[in-house]
Every structure is written in C-alpha cells, then in structure tokens.
Amino acid sequence: MKVTESTSLYDNLEQMNLLDLLRNINKEDKKVPLAVEKVIPEISALVEEIVPRMEKGGRLIYIGAGTSGRLGVLDASECPPTYGVPFDMVLGLIAGGDTAIRRAVENAEDDPEQAWNDILGYGFNDQDTVVGIAASGTTPYVIGGVRTAKANGLLTGSITCNPDSPLSQEAAHAIEVVVGPEFVTGSTRMKAGTAQKLVLNMISTSVMIKMGRVKGNKMVDMQLSNKKLVQRGTRMIMEATGLDEHTANQLLLSEGSVRKATEYFYKKQN
Template sequence: MLTTESSSNYHDLEKMSVNELLISINAEDQTVPFAVQKAIPQIEALVEQIVPRMQVGGRLFYIGAGTSGRLGVVDASECPPTFGVPFDLVVGIIAGGDKAIRKAVENAEDDSQQAWIDLADYHPGKNDTLIGIAASGRTPYVIGGLNTAREAGILTGCVVCNAGSLVAQAAEYPVEIVVGPEFLTGSTRMKSGTAQKLALNMISTAVMIRLGKVKGNKMVDMQLTNEKLVDRAVRMIIEELDIPQNEAEKLLAEHGSVRAVINAVKS
C-alpha cells in the first residue's frame, strides 16, 4: 500500500461539522512543511545540478499528470512575469496536453511513451533538466519520460510523495516528500499537492536567484504587466536610489525595468 493511498487518520467525515472539518484539514496541512524540511538536502542537490546547466543555456522542464502536472504548469508560467525570463526557459508539460489543465483527460497518464513525444517539440538537449512530478511515484507518463531523458543524457529529478518509488528510481536526483495519509483518503491534491507546490517554489526560486535574477530581495527583472507591478517597481527604485517618486516613474518609463534603471543610474 502506497503511503499516499493509505486510509485517512480521520473517520466518518460526513458526520463532522464544518468547523471540525476545517480544523482537521488544517491540522494535517501543518505537517507538510516539516516533511518538506526533511527533503531539503535532496532539493539542494537537485538545484546545485540545475544552475550550472542553465548558466550555459539549459532549460528546465516539468512533466506530470493531473494535479502534479498542473502544479508544474503553474510554477513554469509564473517564472516569466516574476523573473523576466523567456517563456520557454521553464516549461510545464501535462499529460493530455493543455486541455488537461482544466479537464481530466482519460488514461493520459498511462502512456509511458507520450512524455518524450511531448518533450520532443522542444528539442531537449544535454544542458536541459527534466523534473518529473508525481505524488504516487508510479505514473507511467512520468517514468517513461524520465527514463528516456536519462538515456539521452539529460539531467533528471523528481518530486514524489512516496518513498522508494519507480519515479524516484528513474530520476538521478529524486526529491521524496512523504506527508502521510491524506485527510480524504487518496486525495493527493491536498497534502501531497501542497508539498509539491512548496518544493517547486523552492526549486525555481532558488535557481532564479542563483542565476542572478534577483537583487537584494527584490524582483528587479519582473514584467510590468499591470498597475500594481508598476507601483511596486517605482517603490523599488525609490528605495534603491533614494529619489523622488516622479523621478522614479520617469526613469522606469524610460528604461522599462527596475534593473535597467539601477544599472543606468549607477553605471
């Protein structure tokens, strides 16, 4: 029995009050960061391998099915606006294609050949990294993709929520975050999904910081796609350069990003 499939520690959920349900779910959720903490050495080892590859032009790919695939797509899609990187530097691929983001595609995760077919559109090379995401650790789509990528000399990692899984065996740098039984038996969108999201946050953010996409603690390369972000950028410039707001706004309009403004003024 996989840990992610083991029976919940709670019983007769339908008899609980709303307050009891929420308190119980929250109690389970509070255990997740501690499980992630135990996996930090594994996460560190993976990040240390990704960074030098991306420094010479490599890309980061996520593959997964269902909730796991969606989490990869979310993390990848946030990298361009947050760090100002090209949209194809971090790529999330979900079994069943983009339509599976909103609606489950039947049997998509059971095809062990399809992940590499999906990746082939991007012409993966030896500086790239492939991270398989699978709570169960047994998803054929992910296992097949990792095995083929590894044979092709591509760095492989994974994020799973069961120990000793086939996905972990297929990856050179596995990250195993065992969160225990779900509150709702087998519903890995809950604790397992939270653990995977935390791990992906850590991986992509740490990688981008090491790639120089952050200055101090600021997102100086973020894309200015709405008023909130423009206001944030202006505040960053004011804080960094100690200049009036109107001057900061003028410089931002002229140069287009916080980093460009800072470089122009301090060069």
C-alpha cells in the first residue's frame, strides 16, 4: 500500500460539523512543512547541480501529470514575471498538454514516451535539468521522461510523496516528502500537493537567487506588467537611491527594471 493511498486518519467526514472539518484539515496541513524540512539536504544537493548548468544555458524542466503537472506549470510560469528570465528558462510540461491544465485528459499520463517527446518540442540542451513530479511516484509519463532524460546525459530529479517509488529509483536526486495519509483518502491534491508546491518554491527561488536574480531581498528584475509592480519597483528605487517618488518612477519607466534603474543612478553619481 502506497502511503499516498493509505486510509485517512479521520472517518465519517460527512458527519463532522464544519468547524471540525476545517480544524482537522488544518491539523493535517501542519504536518507538511515538517516533512519538507526533513528533505532539505536532498533539495540542496539538487539545486547545487542545477545552478551551474543553468549558468551555462541549461533549462529547468518540470514534468508531471494531473495536480503534480499543474503545480510544475504554475511554478515555471511565475519565474519570468518574478525574475525577468526568458519564458523558456523554466518550463512546466504536463501530460496531455495545456488542455490538461484545466481539464483532465484521459490516459495522458499512461504513455512513458510522451514526456521526452514534449521536451524535444522545446529543443535539446545537454545542460538541461529534468525534475519529475508525481505524488505516487508511479506515473508512467513522468518515469519515462526522467529515465530517458537521464539516458541522454541530463541532470534528473524527482519530487514524490511515497518512499522508494519507481520514480525515485530513476532520478539522480530523489526528493521524497512523505506527508502521510490524506484527510480525504487518496486526495493527493491536498497535503501531497502542498508539499510539492513548497519544494518547487524552494528549488526555483534558491536557483534564481544563486543566479543573481535577487539583490538584497528584492526582485530587481521583475517584469513591470501592472500598476502594482510599477509601484513596488518605484519604492525599491526610492529605498536604494533616496530619490523622491516621481523621479524614481520616471527612472524606472525609462530604464525598464529596478536593476537597470539603480545601476544607471549610481553610474551617473560616479
């Protein structure tokens, strides 16, 4: 029996009052960061290898199906606006393609060859890293993609919520966040999904920081895609330079990023 499929510690859920339902879900959720904490050394080992490969032009590619695939797509899609990187530097590929982000595609996850074909659709780079995401660790789409990536000399990692899964055995860096039974038996969009999201946050954020995409604690390369972000960028420049709001705003808009604006300011000062 997989841990992710084991019976919930709670029963007769339909008879619980609403407050008890919410409190018990929250009680289970509290276990997730503690489980993630146990695998920080494994996350660190993977990131240590990802960074130099990406500095040489490699990409970070997530592959997954269902909830796991959607989480990979989410993490990848947030990197360009947050860190100003090219849209294809971090890729999220999901079994069944973009349609599967919103609607399940029947049998898409059962093809062990398709993930590699999806990767090849974006070209092949021997510095790429492929991270397979599967709560169960048994998804053929993910296992096949990681296996073929490894056979082609790519760095491979995995994020699962079962110990000693087939996916873990294929990956060079196996991250196993064992969070225990779900509140609703087998509903891995809950604790397992939360654990995967936390690990993905840690991987992409630490990679971007180590690649110089954060200065101090600020997203100095973020895309200025709405008023809120322009205002945030303006405040960053004000804090870094001492300029008034109007001048900082005009400098930001003319230079296009917080990094470029502050560099321009200090260059002019010298």
